[in-house]
Amino acid sequence: MTPPPRRVKQWLTGQNGLDKLRMEEVDCPAPGEDEVLVEVHAVSLNYRDTEVAMGLYNHHKSVEHPPALVPCSDMSGVVVAVGPSSKNTSDPLKSPTFRLQPGDRVISTFAPTHLSGQVQAADVANGLGGPAPGVLTQYRVFPTYGLVKVSDYLSDEEASCLPIAAMTAWMSLNCMRPTGKIVGPGETILCQGTGGVSIAGLQIASAAGADVIVTSSSDEKLKRAEKLGAKYLVNYKTRPDWDAAVLEATSNAGADIIFELGGALTLRKSFECVKFGGLIACIGYLSGKQDEAGDRTNTNLLCLKRNITLKGILNGPRDKLQEMLQFYEQKGIRPVVDRVFTFEEGNEALKYLYSGGHFGKVVIKVKN
Ligand SMILES: NC(=O)c1ccc[n+]([C@@H]2O[C@H](COP(=O)([O-])OP(=O)(O)OC[C@H]3O[C@@H](n4cnc5c(N)ncnc54)[C@H](OP(=O)(O)O)[C@@H]3O)[C@@H](O)[C@H]2O)c1
Structure with missing residues (x-):
């Protein structure tokens, strides 16, 4: 040396x-x-x-x-x-x-x-x-x-x-589970975008046997996500109603875990496509840190109506x-x-x- x-x-x-x-x-x-x-x-x-x-x-x-x-x-x-x-x-x-x-x-x-x-x-x-x-x-x-x-x-x-990136994905998938139990077959994970955290989440969840939905602004990136095991692909530019696309992909059940990476412009839609009893992992703020005035439905109500866990993730x-x-x-x-x-x-x-x-x-x- x-x-x-x-x-x-x-x-x-x-x-x-x-x-x-x-x-x-x-x-x-x-x-x-x-x-x-x-x-x-x-x-x-x-x-x-x-x-x-x-x-x-x-x-x-x-x-x-x-x-x-x-x-x-x-x-x-x-x-x-x-x-x-x-x-x-x-x-x-x-x-x-x-x-x-x-x-x-x-x-x-x-x-x-x-x-x-x-x-x-x-x-x-x-x-x-x-x-x-x-x-x-x-x-x-x-x-x-x-x-x-x-x-x-x-x-x-x-x-x-x-x-x-990978650690945050691991915690988003597994931090609410009893020790030794990780995400697995029969569960659907929604990863927003194709950056570091999302792609790590796709790799971990696919390897564990879960189904992964990936959203992206690019069809070319979605093809790459498919090669890594993504089961459903949604272009959030051509499908601004991507929450509806998630419901379609899950026979209306919604995703068990959502990687909430967009923040201001995406969280409201995540509430619409998370499963009853599901988890929204609050990770990022790629679409902004401040909510826009407009739809101000109270977060308490949004959580309780589907019995959602909203979990802040910090690495x-x-x-x-x-x-x-x-x-x-x-x-x-x-x-x-x-x-x-x-x-x-x-x-x-x-x-x-x-x-x-x-x-x-x-x-x-x-x-x-
Ligand atoms: N809480 C924590 O511990 C923690 C840890 C890591 C990261 N983060 C946060 O998580 C976010 C992602 O971090 P990263 O490092 O993975 O970022 P990154 O690698 O830079 O990922 C950026 C990608 O996110 C997608 N994106 C951008 N705006 C979006 C939107 N409105 N809706 C959906 N997807 C969108 C785009 O994917 P497409 O090009 O495919 O559209 C973009 O390429 C950031 O806000 C970051 O600060 C938090």
Whole structure:
């Protein structure tokens, strides 16, 4: 293993626009107690990274971002140096179970202190790529508890896609179930659009034997979704009444779980096509964060009339990521990488994601 260089490159955003990111050179950091230095190999992009870069990621009111920030949260890489281990093993964050060795292949977790159970405000305040420094850098120090080992069957690019998009899909499908039970045959899942979260949801739910309905603005993307196992396809541009199309596809029963990714312009329709007793996983806000005046039917009423569970999803804990990784390996699931950019093209990669032209994930290859 070659020793890390003295100086390393990283991208920086002043959160003032997608065209204003800049690259800088800094000293290579050294790991402290219970920390490791990781050579970053690949970084996958999430919609939130574009929002952070534009200064629009502001719905966690208690979280203050520093003025300049290394963007992005999801990386895969290799441990190249290990700091000393703490003697205080009674601290759950210093448990020997987290220890890593040089050469271990790892991925980051989005909110490193979120190890298990319900996410807390303090975990959100540790989120990588805002407010904590992100991963779009050649080398980064991580606490050992903020990394998870990944299997060799995944490429660096594929592995980098898992921490947010796939984890959020896994939690949307499985977080309301008794431990060990996951979504499966006889259930219908509706995935809105063909971005990172949706396509991960399609892959997981199909592998588990559930039926998946995918909506998209593009017939060409719908064909790709079909090849990945989507059973019903709806173009939400040519069928603005996509909720009716979902009911048609399910003999009027509706979907058991809806990946609610659109927000302002889609939630109302999701209520119309969710099954009695079903779950709407509130994940995103691609069509806006503010409701339009107009149909203001009260959300309480919309929930109760079909006995719906409306569940906010905010990524997931480390132990669930490990559970998901086992499922991925068992089923041989490989995340869909739409396009790979070079490290020098980091800013172009963010613009491409924001354009919405992708299917699945956009990745930056940091190490050639
Ligand atoms: N809560 C969480 O933990 C969490 C985690 C990850 C993401 N998110 C949120 O979830 C959303 C998706 O994130 P992502 O990273 O998967 O995004 P992404 O990869 O950028 O996906 C964007 C895709 O969504 C589809 N889309 C856009 N507007 C839509 C609409 N009005 N109705 C249906 N589909 C629409 C489009 O697909 P087509 O081109 O096929 O039409 C677009 O390509 C974002 O709002 C993000 O902030 C939340």
